Amino acid sequence: xxxxxxxxxxxxxxxxxxxxxxxxxxxxxTHSSRIKIKLLxxxxxxxLLNIAEPLASYAEAFGKEYPRKNLDRxxxxxxxxxxxxxxxxxxxxxxxxxxLYNFSLAKTVAEEVANRSCVALYGNIDTGKNFLSxxxxxxxxxxxxxxxxxxxxxxxxxxxxGGQAVDIGVGGASSVGDFYDIVDEHGDKVPYVxxxxxxxxxxxEREMDTKAIKFNADRKRILVEVExxxxxxxxxxxxxxxxxxxxxPQIIASRKLIARDNGVMENEFVKVVINxxxxxxxxxxxxxxxxxxxxxxxxxxxxxxxxxxxxxxxxATYTSLGSAxxxxxxxxxxxxxxxxxxxxxxxxxxxxxxxxxxxRGFKTLAITTTLTLEKGAxxxxxxxxxxxxxxxxxxxxNFPSCVPxxxxxxxxxxxxxxxxxxNHRDTKDNFDKFLPFQPMQNFVDVSDxxxxxxVLTKGLREYEVDDDADRTIKxxxxxxxxxxxxANGKMTYEELDRYTGQHSFGKMTYDICLYxxxxxxxxxxxWNEAYVAKVPLKAIQGVATEGKLPVSASFFTFSQEGKVLTxxxxxxxxGTGLTLRVYNTTDETLPLTISTILPIKQVVxxxxxxxxxxxxxxxxNAWTIELGGKKxxxxxxxxx
Numbered sequence: 161x162x163x164x165x166x167x168x169x170x171x172x173x174x175x176x177x178x179x180x181x182x183x184x185x186x187x188x189x190t191h192s193s194r195i196k197i198k199l200l201x202x203x204x205x206x207x208l209l210n211i212a213e214p215l216a217s218y219a220e221a222f223g224k225e226y227p228r229k230n231l232d233r234x235x236x237x238x239x240x241x242x243x244x245x246x247x248x249x250x251x252x253x254x255x256x257x258x259x260l261y262n263f264s265l266a267k268t269v270a271e272e273v274a275n276r277s278c279v280a281l282y283g284n285i286d287t288g289k290n291f292l293s294x295x296x297x298x299x300x301x302x303x304x305x306x307x308x309x310x311x312x313x314x315x316x317x318x319x320x321x322g323g324q325a326v327d328i329g330v331g332g333a334s335s336v337g338d339f340y341d342i343v344d345e346h347g348d349k350v351p352y353v354x355x356x357x358x359x360x361x362x363x364x365e366r367e368m369d370t371k372a373i374k375f376n377a378d379r380k381r382i383l384v385e386v387e388x389x390x391x392x393x394x395x396x397x398x399x400x401x402x403x404x405x406x407x408x409p410q411i412i413a414s415r416k417l418i419a420r421d422n423g424v425m426e427n428e429f430v431k432v433v434i435n436x437x438x439x440x441x442x443x444x445x446x447x448x449x450x451x452x453x454x455x456x457x458x459x460x461x462x463x464x465x466x467x468x469x470x471x472x473x474x475x476a477t478y479t480s481l482g483s484a485x486x487x488x489x490x491x492x493x494x495x496x497x498x499x500x501x502x503x504x505x506x507x508x509x510x511x512x513x514x515x516x517x518x519x520r521g522f523k524t525l526a527i528t529t530t531l532t533l534e535k536g537a538x539x540x541x542x543x544x545x546x547x548x549x550x551x552x553x554x555x556x557x558n559f560p561s562c563v564p565x566x567x568x569x570x571x572x573x574x575x576x577x578x579x580x581x582x583n584h585r586d587t588k589d590n591f592d593k594f595l596p597f598q599p600m601q602n603f604v605d606v607s608d609x610x611x612x613x614x615v616l617t618k619g620l621r622e623y624e625v626d627d628d629a630d631r632t633i634k635x636x637x638x639x640x641x642x643x644x645x646x647a648n649g650k651m652t653y654e655e656l657d658r659y660t661g662q663h664s665f666g667k668m669t670y671d672i673c674l675y676x677x678x679x680x681x682x683x684x685x686x687w688n689e690a691y692v693a694k695v696p697l698k699a700i701q702g703v704a705t706e707g708k709l710p711v712s713a714s715f716f717t718f719s720q721e722g723k724v725l726t727x728x729x730x731x732x733x734x735g736t737g738l739t740l741r742v743y744n745t746t747d748e749t750l751p752l753t754i755s756t757i758l759p760i761k762q763v764v765x766x767x768x769x770x771x772x773x774x775x776x777x778x779x780x781n782a783w784t785i786e787l788g789g790k791k792x793x794x795x796x797x798x799x800x
Contacts, residue, residue: 172578174598178590187467188595191622192554192639194249194256194466196664200263201247202619204238207270210695213730214303214391215277217738218715221758221799222708224280226731227273234269237262249641250466253661278700286707287395290345293704295397298342301698302388303729304691305742306722309387311495311534313355314699316398317362320376340400342384345711350396351535352384353493383495385535388697390721392714397704418533419497421489425533425540430676432533432540438485438503440531442540444676449611451562454674455542456480457527458634459507462554463515466641466662469554469597473516478507480527494535501529511552513653515642523550539616539675539689548638551663555638559674560630561606561613569625569633570681572601572690575727575743575792577681582606582625597624597636603690605681606631612680616673616690635672638664687745688722709757716740719753724787733770737798741768747789754795755782762798770796 164178174186191198213231220226241259245251278301287297296318302308342352357380364373380398388394419425423434431443441452457480464470483503491498505525508518525546532541544557570577578598585594604623605614615623615633622636640663642651673693677684718724728741738758744750763776763783776783776795787793 172573172580178592180591185468185592186595188597188599189464189469189622189639190248190250190467191599192469192597192636193641194662194664195620195636195638196666196668197241197247197249197256197259197263198621199619199668199670200260200267201238201241204234204263204266204270206618206694207267207274208234208238209728210691211303211698212270212273212277213728214726215274215281215301215698217729217731218758219277219280220731221715221738222281222284224277226735227276228731228735230269230273231730234266234273238266245466248466249662253659256661274698275700278698281393281709282700282702283705284707285393285395285705285709285711287397287702287711288704288706290711291395291397291704292399295343295399295704297395297397297702297704298384299393299395299700299702300386300388301393301700302390303698304390304688304695305716305718305724305726306390306688307388308692308697309385309536310692310697311383311385311536312697312699314382314384314701316380316382316701317360317377318380318398320359320378339403340398342382343397343399345395350384350386351495352382353495355381355383355491357381383493385495386697389712389714390718391716391726392712394712416494417492417497418494418535419489419492419499421492423487423499425497425499425531427533427535427537429536429538430533430540432499432531434487434499434501434531436485436487437481437483438487438501438529439481442674442676444611444678446678447611449562449676451560451613451676453481454559455501455529456558457503457505457637458556458558459505459525460554460556461508461511461518462552462640463511463642469639470515472511472518472552474518476508476518478505480505490530496532496534498533499531501531503527503529507550507553509550513656514650515552518552525550525555538677539614539673539693541693542670542672542674544637544670544672545667546637547667548664551640551660552642553638553640554636556624556634556636557670557672559613559615559633559635561625561633563606563608563612563631564629565608566606566612566631569598569604569606569623570686571598571604571623572687573599574601576790577687577745582631583627596626597622597634602694603681603686604633604635605684605686606633607677607680607684609680610678612677612684614675614677614681614684614686614689616675616686616693618671618694620670620672637670638668640664682746685722687725691725713757715757717755718742720744720750720787723750724752727792732796737762737764737796739766739770739794739796741792741794742787743792744787744790749789750787751784752787753782753784755780756797757781758797759800760797761800764796764798766794766796768792768794770794772796 342350360379425432433441459478461472461475486502488500509521509523529544624634626632732739
């Protein structure tokens with residue numbers, strides 16, 4: 161190009177195409193096309209990478225056969241969804257319909273592998289040493305490389321007649337199994353709340369037939385506050401007891417309910433005040449900083465393709481601000497509060513055939529959101545559900561960060577965090593214009609170094625940070641599209657009606673967390689919080705049994721807890737060991753010691769393709785390396 165000076169590029173290669181009449185544009189809108197498949201893909205990857213494979217690896221180390229064929233099949237079907245136009249959402253409807261089966265198979269295999277691995281591991285844990293034969297044990301597994309203390313919801317089934325029968329002379333005032341505690345391995349009581357109790361009949365599977373025997377049971381849905389070590393597990397138990405009678409009931413302090421029926425939720429770290437239009441004001445209690453008007457929706461017209469976002473020439477933006485919301489408190493106790501918010505947006509049903517205007521016909525888009533705040537949580541969980549029947553639109557949920565001095569946003573990318581400008585770039589007459597919407601992995605954070613706001617997502621891959629005074633973080637929920645890559649870019653009504661999958665019709669669900677914090681994303685451990693929000697703890701009910709593993713332990717212990725994360729833990733490609741891949745989330749070189757309770761005889765440092773580099777010195781089941789800033793290291797562990 162005449163006048164072009166050779167440049168040195170630093171960081172991401174997301175600079176725009178300057179020349180005209182070429183096919184080298186960024187095509188940066190694919191992250192939001194057919195968002196439903198992005199959500200399903202993330203769910204499958206999360207279940208395989210972060211839950212199933214690590215648990216199967218631990219189980220193999222203690223005697224269970226690694227389900228290699230099943231996991232390989234799950235990956236094969238998932239990778240079929242990763243073809244260029246498939247995962248980009250740019251293919252025809254029939255191709256994307258086929259992806260739904262592939263996602264379903266991959267997810268089912270991952271869930272079944274995780275469940276069976278938990279059963280195998282539970283069978284190796286010596287719960288009989290610390291718990292009673294009448295206890296109902298609850299073993300909780302944490303596959304993340306840092307300790308977690310959080311509230312989880314579990315289901316515990318106990319046989320009828322398993323508790324203490326109490327008769328105080330009043331019919332219905334008490335019953336068998338009414339009184340119990342949740343205890344840890346030391347017998348200390350753990351905070352819990354019983355949400356519900358139901359009489360059920362459980363069918364028992366036997367080798368030769370299915371559900372041949374049934375027995376009656378009490379099904380208890382319980383919230384319990386657990387604390388689980390990194391890369392490990394911890395066992396608790398439901399223990400029946402005699403009733404604790406208060407002969408002289410004393411006045412207690414005010415209850416610390418998370419939710420109150422005035423639209424307020426509050427725990428140790430954050431406060432939520434719900435407004436009449438369905439937005440809420442968020443307070444970071446550590447600083448007293450209030451961020452008003454969280455969770456408002458905006459909707460624009462959209463007549464682009466899978467690759468390029470285009471608004472109608474005469475676009476109109478609709479917002480949920482000022483909506484008449486229905487606000488319902490669903491749950492309130494000392495461990496969790498839940499509110500439901502219902503709003504309805506009246507939106508243009510589609511764009512005109514030429515794509516120049518939004519239509520005059522309207523449809524209602526009902527949006528239901530639940531806000532959940534748990535004891536000890538630093539973020540608010542947001543679960544949004546809608547049923548889309550509208551074409552040619554882009555729906556965004558907005559979170560004002562209220563950090564006016566921030567000029568940069570940080571978001572997770574592959575093994576790294578991208579540092580991107582909030583202010584637009586002047587692309588002059590370049591073919592590609594500046595794209596305000598950007599790709600992300602599991603979080604985007606806006607901070608001025610003193611305070612910040614992070615949005616943590618599951619499967620939502622497109623964000624924008626507005627250059628307004630509030631530095632509003634915008635997450636794309638739906639972006640519909642019109643044309644495929646066909647010769648006829650101007651489709652008729654008949655053609656538009658023939659292929660509707662690109663409009664993301666039907667039910668959509670989204671999970672987002674909002675995390676206000678001090679400092680920047682690194683100081684606030686945003687990366688870790690994003691994975692706490694994304695990767696659930698796995699729990700399995702059992703009874704006290706003998707085993708060779710302690711009642712609580714870490715399979716791996718990282719000396720740099722929270723700074724070094726796990727990218728993979730699986731059977732090695734050659735099937736002779738376990739592959740552990742870790743990466744340094746910081747820019748510093750870290751001295752890293754990894755110790756394990758797995759029965760290993762050798763640790764080999766390898767390349768990413770698992771070809772060997774060197775055999776490491778292992779002392780007392782531990783090895784040490786210098787892990788460079790943002791460095792990825794892979795180890796193959798040979799088991800005894």
